[in-house]
Amino acid sequence: MTEVHETHWNRRDFPEAARDLLQNSQTRKNVQNATGIIQAKRNNVVAELPDWQDLREAGAQIRAHTLRHLDHYLMQFEENCTRAGGHVHWASDAEDARRIILDLVRQQQAEEVVKIKTMTSEEIGLNAHLEAHGIQPIETDLAELIIQLGKDRPSHFVVPALHVNRAQIRELFQREMHLPDIGDRPEDLTDAARTYLREKYLRIKVAISGGNFLIADTGGMCIVESEGNGRMCLTLPDVLISIVGIEKVVPSYRDLEVFLQTLPRSATGERMNPYNSTWCGVHPGDGPKEFHVVLLDNGRSPILADKEARQTLQCIRCAACLNVCPVYHQTGGHAYESVYAGPIGAILTPQLNSMKEGRSLPYASSLCGACYEVCPVKINIPEVLIHLRGKVVQQDQATLAGKFSLWNIGMQAAAFLFADSSRLALAERIGQVGQKPLVSKNGFIEWMPLMLSGWTQTRDLRAMPAQSFRQWWATERASQPNGKQPNAG
Amino acid sequence: MRVSLFITCYNDALFPETGKAVVNVLERLGHRIEFRPEQTCCGQMHWNTGYLREAVPVIRHFVRVYQDVEAVVIPSSSCVSMMRDHYIKAAEMDGDAKLVADVEALLPRIYEFSEFLVRKLGVEDVGASYPHRVTYHASCHSVRSLHLGDIPIRLLRQVRDLDLQPIQNAQECCGFGGTFSIKNPDVSSAMLADKVRNVLNTGAEVCTAVDNSCLMHLYGSLHRQRTFVRTAHIAEILASGHVEEQGARA
Numbered sequence: 001m002t003e004v005h006e007t008h009w010n011r012r013d014f015p016e017a018a019r020d021l022l023q024n025s026q027t028r029k030n031v032q033n034a035t036g037i038i039q040a041k042r043n044n045v046v047a048e049l050p051d052w053q054d055l056r057e058a059g060a061q062i063r064a065h066t067l068r069h070l071d072h073y074l075m076q077f078e079e080n081c082t083r084a085g086g087h088v089h090w091a092s093d094a095e096d097a098r099r100i101i102l103d104l105v106r107q108q109q110a111e112e113v114v115k116i117k118t119m120t121s122e123e124i125g126l127n128a129h130l131e132a133h134g135i136q137p138i139e140t141d142l143a144e145l146i147i148q149l150g151k152d153r154p155s156h157f158v159v160p161a162l163h164v165n166r167a168q169i170r171e172l173f174q175r176e177m178h179l180p181d182i183g184d185r186p187e188d189l190t191d192a193a194r195t196y197l198r199e200k201y202l203r204i205k206v207a208i209s210g211g212n213f214l215i216a217d218t219g220g221m222c223i224v225e226s227e228g229n230g231r232m233c234l235t236l237p238d239v240l241i242s243i244v245g246i247e248k249v250v251p252s253y254r255d256l257e258v259f260l261q262t263l264p265r266s267a268t269g270e271r272m273n274p275y276n277s278t279w280c281g282v283h284p285g286d287g288p289k290e291f292h293v294v295l296l297d298n299g300r301s302p303i304l305a306d307k308e309a310r311q312t313l314q315c316i317r318c319a320a321c322l323n324v325c326p327v328y329h330q331t332g333g334h335a336y337e338s339v340y341a342g343p344i345g346a347i348l349t350p351q352l353n354s355m356k357e358g359r360s361l362p363y364a365s366s367l368c369g370a371c372y373e374v375c376p377v378k379i380n381i382p383e384v385l386i387h388l389r390g391k392v393v394q395q396d397q398a399t400l401a402g403k404f405s406l407w408n409i410g411m412q413a414a415a416f417l418f419a420d421s422s423r424l425a426l427a428e429r430i431g432q433v434g435q436k437p438l439v440s441k442n443g444f445i446e447w448m449p450l451m452l453s454g455w456t457q458t459r460d461l462r463a464m465p466a467q468s469f470r471q472w473w474a475t476e477r478a479s480q481p482n483g484k485q486p487n488a489g
Numbered sequence: 490m491r492v493s494l495f496i497t498c499y500n501d502a503l504f505p506e507t508g509k510a511v512v513n514v515l516e517r518l519g520h521r522i523e524f525r526p527e528q529t530c531c532g533q534m535h536w537n538t539g540y541l542r543e544a545v546p547v548i549r550h551f552v553r554v555y556q557d558v559e560a561v562v563i564p565s566s567s568c569v570s571m572m573r574d575h576y577i578k579a580a581e582m583d584g585d586a587k588l589v590a591d592v593e594a595l596l597p598r599i600y601e602f603s604e605f606l607v608r609k610l611g612v613e614d615v616g617a618s619y620p621h622r623v624t625y626h627a628s629c630h631s632v633r634s635l636h637l638g639d640i641p642i643r644l645l646r647q648v649r650d651l652d653l654q655p656i657q658n659a660q661e662c663c664g665f666g667g668t669f670s671i672k673n674p675d676v677s678s679a680m681l682a683d684k685v686r687n688v689l690n691t692g693a694e695v696c697t698a699v700d701n702s703c704l705m706h707l708y709g710s711l712h713r714q715r716t717f718v719r720t721a722h723i724a725e726i727l728a729s730g731h732v733e734e735q736g737a738r739a
Contacts, residue, residue, distance in 0.1 A: 014673065015673050018676050327680070331676060363669065365669065366629070366662045366677070367537060367629075367669070368629035368633070369633035369634060370633065372633070386536065388539075389538060393541070411534075412543065415535060415546065419546055419547070419550060420529070421526055424498070424501075424529050425526075446713075452671060455671055458674075458710060459681070460712040468505055469508035469509070469524075470501055473524045477524070478526075
C-alpha cells in the first residue's frame, strides 16, 4: 500500500500550527460561533429521539459488521452496480484514483467539471491534478465554492468554510465574482452563488461527487446534502463520476433507515437532510448517461487489519466530533494540516499515512471523551488516540534520538519510581527540598524549565507541601492501624 | 466497612489535605480507613501518553497491593476511569491471563470518593457546613467515563450554608488532559482561559471538583491572574464545619 500523495498541506506539527491559528482571533470567534450553533441544534434533535442510544448501537454494529466482511460487500456492490449499468473502478492509492478520473474526464473531452463537495477528492488532491492537466474543476457546494474562490482550504468536512464569516464571504464575492454592489444579507450571497453556478450545471457535461453510502444489495449510492446543488450535479450532466472510500459500503438499502436518522442529526442538527439522493446505475432519458464509481483504498486496508484501530473506518463523516471538541473550538480545522480535522482526523490522518505523517495528531486531544459521547457510530476515539500514541512512542523508542529524548527518559524514570513505593517516597522527599530554587516567595512555582516551560507561561503551580500524605499517615496514623474510633469525642 | 484509601500519586505529593479530608469524612460515617504505604500510581500518565508497555508494571503493582481489599476509595475520577476503561485492555495487551482475572475481580470493589458515598453507602448528607459561594467543575472523566451524573451536586446541596452556583458549559474540558497540557501548552491555555472565564462569571469564591488535577490546572490560572478564587476538592468541603455542627446539635 502506498502513502497518500498530497502537496497542499504543510504537515507542520499540531502544536506549532495551532499556535499560529490561536493568534487569529477572528477565526477562533467564527469557529466557536458556528460550532456552538450546530452543536445546540444537534443536541435538540437528538434529545427528541427516545431510541437515540439504540440507533447509535445499531449504526455501530452495522458498520463494524460491514468492515469485518468488507471484501464480500464490496464485491456484491460491484456486481450489482455493474448490472444496473454503472462502471466500478478500483483505486489502490491516490495516484491510481487521480489517473482513473483524469482518463474518464478526458474521454468526454471535457474542459470543465462540476463537483459536489467530496472529501475523498480533497484527500487525493484531485483539483490540483485536474488543473495541472488543463481541466477546470468547479465546486458547487456553497462552502466549497467559497474555499475555491478564496484559494483557501476546508477546515471542517461538513461545513468546509466554517472558519469564514458572512462579511468575509461578501468581500470575497465582491472581488472574485466582480459584484462590487452585492449586499451582505444571506440571500444576497446565495443569490450571487446561484447565478454564478446555475449556468454551469446546464453547460458542463461531467460531474464529480463523493458518496455517503454505497449500497451493496442494490449496487446503488446515496448522497445527502442541504443545498440542492448536489442534486443538480447528480441529474443534469451526462457523466457522473463518484469517488468513494471503500469503507463507505452498507450491506442493504434497509440499513439507511438507521443512518438517515443519525447522520443529519449529528451533522447539521436537522431531522432530515433537505436533499437525499439515492440512485442505482443509469436509466435512459433520466439522469446521467454514464455512471462511474471509483472505490478508493489509499491506506484504508491496513487500518482494517489493526484490531484496535479498525473502528476508525466506521466513521460516516458527520463531524459531530469536531463540533463538540474543545480543542477544535480553539484552533479550527487548519491546525490539523489535513483534509480530515478534529478528533476523527486526529486518528484517521496518521493511519492513512502509515503513521509516517501526522504523528503529532494523536496528541492533539485532552482525551475529554466528548467525541466518543456524540459519535453516532460509537467510535471510541479516545481509545484509538491512546493506541496510536502507543505506536508513536514505540516508533520513537526505536531510534537513538527518541530513546534519549527528555520525554522517554522522564517516563522511564517515572516508571522506575512507580514500581516501588520506597523509591516514590524518596523522590517525594527529594522533590520537597529540590523544588526550592523554583519556588517564589508567594509559595508558587512560576517558572519551570524545558518541556514544562509551556505550562508556567500561563499558570502557577503550588509548591509541594512540606509533608506528603504518606508522610502524614506515617507520623500521625500508622501507630493506630485500625484508625481512630469513629465519632471520637 | 473496611475502606482502603488509594490516595493517587499526585494527591499524595501535592494535595495531602484531600487525603486527610477523605479519611475524616469516612471515619465520621463509621468506617475504618487503612492506608497501604506500598501504593504508588494508577499508571494513567504512562498509558495516556502512549507509554503502554511502561504502564503495565505500574498496573500490576496496583493490583497486587489491593487485590484482597473490601473496597478501595479514590479521590480522583480520572484514576478510577483509567482502571475501569483501560486496565483489562492493558492486561490483555501484556498477554497476562492471571492479571486479566485479577483486574476483573478487583474492579467491582473500586470506587471514586463521591460515588462511594452516594452509590455504595447511600449517604448524601455527611453533616458538613461550608459558608461559601461555590461552583462545581464537572471533570471530563467523572461525567463521560464514570457517569457520576449529579452525584457530586447532590452531596454539595446537602452542605449547610453552601451557596452553589451553576456554571456555563459545565461539561467542557478545562484543557488539562495530563501531558496534553505540556505537549500542547498553547491550546491547553486557550481552553483554560475559556473555563476560567466561566468560573469567574459564577461569582464563586471556591471552585470544586472530584479531581484535583483539573483544580490544579484551574488554580494555576486563577492564581496567576490574582483572582482570589480558590479551589478545593469536594472531600475538603464535605469534611468542613463538623465540629460546630455537632456543637449546635448537642
